[in-house]
Amino acid sequence: MSRTTPGPDHPADFEDLRRQAVALRREGLSLRQIRDRLKIHNNDLLNRLVKGEPPPDWTRRPNAKDDLRERARALRREGRTYDQIQLELGCSKSSISLWVRDLPKPEPRYTPEEQRALMNEGRARMRSARDEERKQAKGRAAAEVGSLSPRELFLIGVGLYWAEGSKDKPYARREDVLFVNSDPGMIRVYLAWLHLLGITPARIRYRVMIHATAGIAGAERYWAGLVGTDVDRLQKTTVKKHNPKTVRKNVGEDYRGCLVIRVTKGADLYRRIEGAWYGIVGAAGSTDQD
Numbered sequence: 001m002s003r004t005t006p007g008p009d010h011p012a013d014f015e016d017l018r019r020q021a022v023a024l025r026r027e028g029l030s031l032r033q034i035r036d037r038l039k040i041h042n043n044d045l046l047n048r049l050v051k052g053e054p055p056p057d058w059t060r061r062p063n064a065k066d067d068l069r070e071r072a073r074a075l076r077r078e079g080r081t082y083d084q085i086q087l088e089l090g091c092s093k094s095s096i097s098l099w100v101r102d103l104p105k106p107e108p109r110y111t112p113e114e115q116r117a118l119m120n121e122g123r124a125r126m127r128s129a130r131d132e133e134r135k136q137a138k139g140r141a142a143a144e145v146g147s148l149s150p151r152e153l154f155l156i157g158v159g160l161y162w163a164e165g166s167k168d169k170p171y172a173r174r175e176d177v178l179f180v181n182s183d184p185g186m187i188r189v190y191l192a193w194l195h196l197l198g199i200t201p202a203r204i205r206y207r208v209m210i211h212a213t214a215g216i217a218g219a220e221r222y223w224a225g226l227v228g229t230d231v232d233r234l235q236k237t238t239v240k241k242h243n244p245k246t247v248r249k250n251v252g253e254d255y256r257g258c259l260v261i262r263v264t265k266g267a268d269l270y271r272r273i274e275g276a277w278y279g280i281v282g283a284a285g286s287t288d289q290d
Contacts, residue, residue: 014049021049028056065091069099079106150196157193158276160186168270177266177273180209182258184226190261191227203264207235210257213242219256227259 024034040046068089075085082093166178179190206227210219224231
């Protein structure tokens with residue numbers, strides 16, 4: 001009876017070949033050298049024989065990122081964060097994480113209280129920068145306006161009144177010129193417009209309208225000073241009763257209510273305003289938009 005010669009697929013032969021292949025691998029031989037030494041030309045078998053054994057360093061192809069990797073690991077050992085390493089090396093955080101994930105995390109540089117203080121400081125700088133940006137943008141826009149011609153002021157005033165003034169209704173004929181607003185700048189523009197239209201101070205009446213919980217006397221002094229009249233020349237202040245169920249936001253020292261400005265004998269003026277407004281609407285509708 002003939003005896004079959006054991007081959008590499010036989011368990012005993014495989015383990016013997018593996019011991020030889022591992023020994024050669026640990027001596028620093030490449031796969032090609034092990035193949036030639038053991039006369040094994042089956043790549044699948046060769047890889048199985050050296051499975052788990054890392055290749056020698058001299059067989060590895062140089063990687064362009066090897067220097068970055070070593071530098072990243074060195075920086076991590078110094079206690080740098082991912083952000084700091086990324087800033088210095090210019091590589092992605094995913095690569096940094098892959099390179100240094102086996103290294104211990106650095107100790108926090110700041111206590112929680114210090115971190116909150118730094119965050120608040122950063123937010124304050126951002127708010128300050130945004131405020132400065134807003135201020136500059138508004139300043140540039142204001143400078144673009146320049147001076148106003150009488151016609152420009154007239155048209156502005158008509159639009160201003162039609163937005164904020166009282167209006168005549170078919171069901172309630174009130175051809176009164178009555179303007180109410182809380183914006184000091186708007187009040188100044190409106191008074192300049194009345195002056196342009198030839199309305200004398202003797203025809204203008206002022207009245208404060210304010211909530212009962214506000215400083216009424218202070219508001220009266222403020223508005224009287226703004227329009228250049230005496231407090232005792234103001235008409236009786238209209239005081240609004242406070243509703244406890246309503247949460248008001250117009251509170252504090254800056255809240256001074258509204259100023260009501262009425263022009264006496266204003267029917268003719270009102271008709272002129274309304275007619276001018278409809279003229280603006282018609283002109284805007286016929287303007288070439290191309």
